Amino acid sequence: MSVTQYAYYPGCSGMGSSIEYDISTRALCKSLGVELLDIPDWNCCGSTPAHASDHLLSASLVARNLAIAESMDVAGIITPCPSCLKNLKTTSLRMQRKAFHDKVESIVERPVRADLPIKSVLQTVLEHCEPEAIASHVSRPLKGLKVVPYYGCIMNRPPDVMTFDDPENPTSLDRLMTALGAEVLPFPHKVDCCGASLGLVRRDLVTTLSGRILDTAAALGAHAIVAACPMCQMNLDMRQSQINRANHTRHHMPVFYYTQLAGLALGQSESCLCMDKLCVNPADTLRLVDCPAAEERTR
Amino acid sequence: MNIGVFVCHCGSNIAGTVDTEQVAQAARSFPEVAFATDTMYACSEPGQAGIIDAIREYGLDGVVVASCTPRMHEATFRKTIGRAGLNTYLFEMANIREHVSWIGKDKEANTNKAIDLVQIAVEKLRRNTALFSSEFEINKRVMVIGGGVAGIQAALDCADGGLEVVLVERESTIGGKMAKLDKTFPTVDCSSCILGPRMVDIAQHPNITLHAMAEVESVDGFVGNFDVKVRKKATYVDWEACTGCGQCMEKCPSRKAEDRFNEHVGTTTAINIPFPQAIPKKAVIDPGACIMLTKGKCGACAKLCPTQAIRFEQEDTVVQEQVGAIIAATGYDLFDFTLYGEYGGGRYPDVVTSMQYERMLSASGPTGGHLVRPSDGKEPKDIVFIQCVGSRDHSVNRPYCSGFCCMYTAKQTILTKDHIPDSQSYVFYMDIRSPGKLYDEFTRRAMEEYGAKYIRGRVSTIQPRNGRYVVKGADTLMGSPVEIEADLVVLAVGAEASRGAGALAEKLRISYDGYGFFMEGHPKLKPVETNTAGVYLAGSCQGPKDIPSSVAQGSAAASKVQALFSRDKLASDPQVSSVALQRCVGCAKCASTCPFGAIEMTEFRGMPKASVVETVCQGCGVCAVTCPQGAIQLQHFTDNQILAEVNALCPY
Numbered sequence: 001m002s003v004t005q006y007a008y009y010p011g012c013s014g015m016g017s018s019i020e021y022d023i024s025t026r027a028l029c030k031s032l033g034v035e036l037l038d039i040p041d042w043n044c045c046g047s048t049p050a051h052a053s054d055h056l057l058s059a060s061l062v063a064r065n066l067a068i069a070e071s072m073d074v075a076g077i078i079t080p081c082p083s084c085l086k087n088l089k090t091t092s093l094r095m096q097r098k099a100f101h102d103k104v105e106s107i108v109e110r111p112v113r114a115d116l117p118i119k120s121v122l123q124t125v126l127e128h129c130e131p132e133a134i135a136s137h138v139s140r141p142l143k144g145l146k147v148v149p150y151y152g153c154i155m156n157r158p159p160d161v162m163t164f165d166d167p168e169n170p171t172s173l174d175r176l177m178t179a180l181g182a183e184v185l186p187f188p189h190k191v192d193c194c195g196a197s198l199g200l201v202r203r204d205l206v207t208t209l210s211g212r213i214l215d216t217a218a219a220l221g222a223h224a225i226v227a228a229c230p231m232c233q234m235n236l237d238m239r240q241s242q243i244n245r246a247n248h249t250r251h252h253m254p255v256f257y258y259t260q261l262a263g264l265a266l267g268q269s270e271s272c273l274c275m276d277k278l279c280v281n282p283a284d285t286l287r288l289v290d291c292p293a294a295e296e297r298t299r
Numbered sequence: 300m301n302i303g304v305f306v307c308h309c310g311s312n313i314a315g316t317v318d319t320e321q322v323a324q325a326a327r328s329f330p331e332v333a334f335a336t337d338t339m340y341a342c343s344e345p346g347q348a349g350i351i352d353a354i355r356e357y358g359l360d361g362v363v364v365a366s367c368t369p370r371m372h373e374a375t376f377r378k379t380i381g382r383a384g385l386n387t388y389l390f391e392m393a394n395i396r397e398h399v400s401w402i403g404k405d406k407e408a409n410t411n412k413a414i415d416l417v418q419i420a421v422e423k424l425r426r427n428t429a430l431f432s433s434e435f436e437i438n439k440r441v442m443v444i445g446g447g448v449a450g451i452q453a454a455l456d457c458a459d460g461g462l463e464v465v466l467v468e469r470e471s472t473i474g475g476k477m478a479k480l481d482k483t484f485p486t487v488d489c490s491s492c493i494l495g496p497r498m499v500d501i502a503q504h505p506n507i508t509l510h511a512m513a514e515v516e517s518v519d520g521f522v523g524n525f526d527v528k529v530r531k532k533a534t535y536v537d538w539e540a541c542t543g544c545g546q547c548m549e550k551c552p553s554r555k556a557e558d559r560f561n562e563h564v565g566t567t568t569a570i571n572i573p574f575p576q577a578i579p580k581k582a583v584i585d586p587g588a589c590i591m592l593t594k595g596k597c598g599a600c601a602k603l604c605p606t607q608a609i610r611f612e613q614e615d616t617v618v619q620e621q622v623g624a625i626i627a628a629t630g631y632d633l634f635d636f637t638l639y640g641e642y643g644g645g646r647y648p649d650v651v652t653s654m655q656y657e658r659m660l661s662a663s664g665p666t667g668g669h670l671v672r673p674s675d676g677k678e679p680k681d682i683v684f685i686q687c688v689g690s691r692d693h694s695v696n697r698p699y700c701s702g703f704c705c706m707y708t709a710k711q712t713i714l715t716k717d718h719i720p721d722s723q724s725y726v727f728y729m730d731i732r733s734p735g736k737l738y739d740e741f742t743r744r745a746m747e748e749y750g751a752k753y754i755r756g757r758v759s760t761i762q763p764r765n766g767r768y769v770v771k772g773a774d775t776l777m778g779s780p781v782e783i784e785a786d787l788v789v790l791a792v793g794a795e796a797s798r799g800a801g802a803l804a805e806k807l808r809i810s811y812d813g814y815g816f817f818m819e820g821h822p823k824l825k826p827v828e829t830n831t832a833g834v835y836l837a838g839s840c841q842g843p844k845d846i847p848s849s850v851a852q853g854s855a856a857a858s859k860v861q862a863l864f865s866r867d868k869l870a871s872d873p874q875v876s877s878v879a880l881q882r883c884v885g886c887a888k889c890a891s892t893c894p895f896g897a898i899e900m901t902e903f904r905g906m907p908k909a910s911v912v913e914t915v916c917q918g919c920g921v922c923a924v925t926c927p928q929g930a931i932q933l934q935h936f937t938d939n940q941i942l943a944e945v946n947a948l949c950p951y
Binding site: 166167168169188189192216219 | 639646
């Protein structure tokens with residue numbers, strides 16, 4: 001595998017609530033030959049509050065990061081967070097319009113080309129290595145692990161901005177997990193909304209929406225949910241006990257980042273992958289990987 | 300030449316943004332213009348009378364009318380000056396409406412452009428010569444392409460009027476989409492009961508020749524004298540011998556052939572008669588599914604056939620048909636709903652198309668008229684209908700309304716209640732479009748008497764849950780999200796141009812729109828004509844249509860053919876190419892480029908020379924630009940005329 005350099009935009013959550021996503025992403029990229037160069041002095045993309053109040057504000061926050069990345073010798077910008085990704089891509093697209101472009105440049109007071117390719121880490125990994133090639137690196141196959149892939153609502157949408165995978169029935173995570181040896185169950189809620197940041201102001205919506213995702217995953221017999229978005233992961237994992245209380249359910253469903261499971265399969269240690277950062281303890285589930293028969297015994 | 304110029308106001312259409320009086324005044328200074336005036340409506344009766352009076356009073360021998368497009372009124376004005384005794388080709392039109400007044404608001408610029416266009420027309424007219432039409436015989440046979448209800452109506456109307464009809468059908472039976480329907484709206488009468496007798500009439504009519512399993516391969520010739528090659532596809536059954544008894548189907552061991560007639564609800568036998576009322580009722584072998592044709596052994600049907608009609612060695616044949624007119628009635632196809640990921644993209648067995656549902660409703664259909672879920676054969680209780688699947692949606696390049704889906708969905712909810720009285724139908728709709736006679740009353744009946752619940756909004760996703768399907772959508776009247784658990788989801792798939800419509804249009808030399816629907820001659824006034832003389836349209840090939848409209852168009856197209864054939868001879872357009880013999884070097888380049896085969900190579904005093912067959916030439920001008928010697932010229936579009944027009948525009 002050749003080494004390609006990318007400007008890496010970790011996103012704010014990668015510094016805190018999803019530090020395990022950031023750490024496992026760096027580990028996965030390293031083992032697959034994708035070299036990450038942190039964008040120096042990067043700033044917040046503005047997330048939902050910025051683009052919900054002013055497109056120019058959102059674009060200006062993003063454009064500063066684009067400008068810094070453009071001064072680096074890289075093949076593109078990549079980020080693990082779909083929300084950051086959406087802001088980066090939307091801004092890059094909007095800046096194709098000259099009037100908007102000029103306005104943003106005058107705000108950030110530096111030239112912004114907005115021409116670097118911007119991708120998710122998931123897309124980069126799969127474009128860099130075919131799932132079959134990744135399979136050849138697997139030292140600890142996830143055999144016996146039944147997972148449902150959960151992409152979240154914006155990893156692939158809106159389709160003309162994200163231009164990656166099928167917007168209604170994406171399969172990139174499915175292919176990756178299958179290559180790692182896991183059994184991927186057909187999941188109808190792949191791109192459903194988890195409730196996102198409404199967890200703060202309308203928790204009832206999150207307990208309903210995320211609750212359904214957990215219900216279906218459990219009904220299908222999944223051992224774990226595989227997520228690709230810090231917001232989704234937080235709602236499903238950290239709020240799982242809230243959801244259980246609100247819905248009178250007793251789910252114990254670990255919610256991994258796909259990078260954590262990939263790292264596991266590629267032989268990285270559980271502590272390096274920060275498995276202990278997950279709120280729902282994955283220990284029982286992880287034991288299945290070592291010893292598929294364990295499931296039978298626990299019954 | 301004494302030229303008269305008439306500048307039309309067209310009410311305010313032209314006069315609103317063009318100073319017509321100033322145009323007329325400018326025209327008076329052009330060479331050989333003896334008279335110029337502006338006129339309110341040149342095409343009206345007083346307008347035409349004014350032209351005729353001016354011709355007589357000022358001794359005009361050529362006329363320019365500056366008004367609308369020649370497509371609109373060139374023929375009108377040619378007749379006018381003909382009535383005044385002039386040769387009808389000593390006439391030119393300047394289009395100052397579509398090309399000037401309708402496209403700009405700057406009156407001064409418009410007026411200047413109109414003056415330029417009039418000057419061009421005058422310069423061209425000065426070099427016009429009198430032309431005379433010749434006449435040619437008409438072959439009074441008509442070909443109808445497509446044996447759906449529109450084609451059947453057209454064929455029967457022509458045949459009843461005494462014309463010989465050749466009906467070409469791509470499938471092994473006529474009947475088209477209507478034959479697949481169980482009932483029809485708004486009367487809920489049995490589709491095959493009303494169509495069946497018409498199909499039998501086709502088979503029995505002495506004036507109709509039916510080519511089923513056949514497609515038009517090429518079309519040569521022109522109005523009155525078309526020469527059509529029809530490819531009759533191999534059926535592997537001798538249709539002269541086949542009696543349609545169906546014994547072969549009972550014993551055929553290959554039961555995996557695709558069942559196109561039943562819209563792929565299940566499969567069928569490799570040797571097959573699509574349905575009991577098929578016309579012609581003849582068996583056809585699907586070569587992809589037949590064990591004998593794929594693996595070389597079996598022959599069960601051949602052993603069983605009481606008339607020894609099976610012919611495994613049969614090949615396609617091509618027949619030639621000479622006809623004077625062609626009616627295209629090729630219908631439509633259904634939108635491929637798998638493009639919609641939100642409806643499962645074809646992954647869910649109990650998400651079916653409306654036509655598949657129709658086949659399930661039909662007593663002669665694959666389920667014997669029982670509504671069942673394809674996944675487990677159980678009777679559905681909650682059925683969700685989703686409208687506008689592939690209609691009114693820019694995201695799938697189908698911005699148009701298919702027109703009939705609102706009505707057939709209402710019908711299907713009524714039939715569902717009749718089949719399963721304790722069922723509940725839900726309809727997600729965008730708007731209800733029911734502008735036909737008794738149509739809106741019908742949709743109201745579906746809601747009020749049959750209890751179908753109509754929800755105004757789109758569906759965002761269909762998700763399987765516990766063997767059923769959760770249909771999530773929006774109720775835009777209530778402003779709230781809705782979720783309905785359904786046993787079966789029926790997608791009201793829209794209409795799109797028939798597969799291969801574009802290729803056929805090119806063979807027929809007619810135009811088609813961006814979606815593949817054939818273009819009518821005029822959107823209001825020539826609904827069944829095309830811009831190619833002698834080629835007519837009927838039914839959904841021109842745009843989605845329901846049965847009554849398709850039948851009306853079938854009859855309309857037939858009456859157009861009858862009118863064309865009411866004459867024994869047709870006048871040819873004399874604006875065709877002609878060869879200057881002294882210049883022609885006999886290189887034959889024109890003959891090889893002519894798209895109509897209108898140029899023959901002849902001998903003149905031992906030298907090869909090109910010669911134009913005037914009745915075949917369509918006046919396209921390809922030969923004129925090909926000829927290295929400038930020997931072949933399109934009359935009324937000669938090099939000298941075009942140069943004169945350019946010089947008038949660019950005098951310096």
